[in-house]
Amino acid sequence: MEESFALKDMFSKESVGVLAQSIAAVDPQFQEENFLQGVFDQTWGQLELKQRMRQITINLGRLLPEDYPSALKILKKALPLLTEQGFEKMVFPDYVETYGLEDWKSSIQAIEFFTQHVSAEFAIRLFIARYPEETLKVMLSWVNHPHPGVRRLASEGCRPRLPWGLRLRELVVDPSPILPILEKLKNDPREEIRRSVANNLNDISKDHPDLVVEILSRWQDPDDSDRCRLIKHALRTLLKAGHPGAMSLIGFSSTPEIRVENIRLEPREIHLGEEVIFSFEILSTSREEQQLMVDYVVHFLKASGTHSPKVFKLSQKTLKPGERIKITRKHGIKPITTRTYYPGVQIFQPQVNGVGFGKVEVTLKFPGQV
The missing domain is CATH 2.60.40.10 (Immunoglobulins)
Structure with a gap:
């Protein structure tokens, strides 16, 4: 009988071994065997997805240079070597999340680099919470970044209620700092970025429904199919709840005959x-x-x-x-x-x-x- 595959199994001996090889290729001082023994200890089998990722991160921290910027230089050289991996590369932004909170400048630069290879939407949230003004200012500048992964992070990273991510309580209460980012990205040529804008507005709608309806009323353009898709996706929670303004916006009466x-x-x-x-x-x-x-x-x-x-x-x-x-x-x-x-x-x-x-x-x- 074929065994079912769990998401946590992407962090396997094979994939973590490839990670160790990539780091050793750019840092001869890195102790591969020591790293692998630390990762695959007696607790490994009981660990879930995020616990496995954090165990890998902690063992990287144990063996990479204590000087944080020096460790980042090694990781930046190693990451592009992992051409066959996807989600497994989430370890790189997790390293920033775990060890970089006291070095805002180095960490933001690393996140900008790492998110061009794997999403850093979870890591960036700790920096928004700790350094809201500085981080959101940089994220606003990312809306013009040439790489779509960075532009997507500008929206996805500041979602107030990102699933499985740290809730950004200040932005739940007052989402106004997010709105200039979304305004700039609503016409992005990439569908995944416009969809992130819609997801962000859907988050906001759970606490500020009338604000979201007002924004989308201004954005409405019946001749733009991309915009229509964005609006409908952004309104999905309000449509389920029967919000009259949301219903009206897409042509449904809240008092059907x-x-x-x-x-x-x-x-x-x-x-x-x-x-x-x-x-x-x-x-x-x-x-x-x-x-x-x-x-x-x-x-x-x-x-x-x-x-x-x-x-x-x-x-x-x-x-x-x-x-x-x-x-x-x-x-x-x-x-x-x-x-x-x-x-x-x-x-x-x-x-x-x-x-x-x-x-x-x-x-x-x-x-x-x-």
């Missing part, structure tokens, strides 16, 4: 690992054609006995006057790492243009329950 009927859920009792069939009908009561964003919400039972809503996307529909459509979706209640299920009543609800219509319940049972 419809009736939602025949809401059904089968079966009404399931065990963990099984699925239900959820269906409902939408009838247009308008005299005009309507654009509808059709979703559904599952209100999952929590340990406290309350429910937590989660929106699931379905489709966008154009309904003519008097038209009726039926929506059917299978939904599995299966174990996943990002959600804990609790036995009891789970609630399903149609949502159209951010507005909920009616509810039906299913009882979730765990193995052994009668």
Whole structure:
């Protein structure tokens, strides 16, 4: 039986060995065997992804020169030799994050270099938190950098709520220092950079929804397909929440003229690992054609006995006057790492243009329950 591959397995004896060889190639004083023995100690098998990366970093710090700028010179020479590696090169910005916080100038220069080979979006955040004015000033200058990796870092690195990254609490409260960066990058020729701008605005929208709607209203250009994609991606959280301004911005009314009927859920009792069939009908009561964003919400039972809503996307529909459509979706209640299920009543609800219509319940049972 073939073993499954975990992301942490990218830090393997082979990949870390190649890293050691690249450093030894530019620094004959580097002790390869000592390094590898330190990395692959008795704890290695129990370490997860970021723990493995940090263990590699700490052993680099143990054997590279104590003088931080001298160590960076070696790493800058070694990194371009790793032509076959991708994510594994995250060790290089992690070294800056771990050892460089007291040397802002050397670290920012290293981050600018390293991010042309592998993203430094996690490392830069400690410097934003410690030196916000100086770091954001440099990041604003990066919007004109010739390398797309540096331009992307200008946006991605200052996302207030970057997943798995340090939350930038000052920027969560006041995102105004970010906005000039996003303004400059909104027309970048690279899709991944415009998408980063959208992700940054989506982060901001969770705390400042009206601000983001106002910015995107100014940016709106129906004839620019790239801009339309950026706006829709930036609004995704607000669209799920049914924010009226966000809905209006992309052509959806927050008060759709419809009736939602025949809401059904089968079966009404399931065990963990099984699925239900959820269906409902939408009838247009308008005299005009309507654009509808059709979703559904599952209100999952929590340990406290309350429910937590989660929106699931379905489709966008154009309904003519008097038209009726039926929506059917299978939904599995299966174990996943990002959600804990609790036995009891789970609630399903149609949502159209951010507005909920009616509810039906299913009882979730765990193995052994009668």
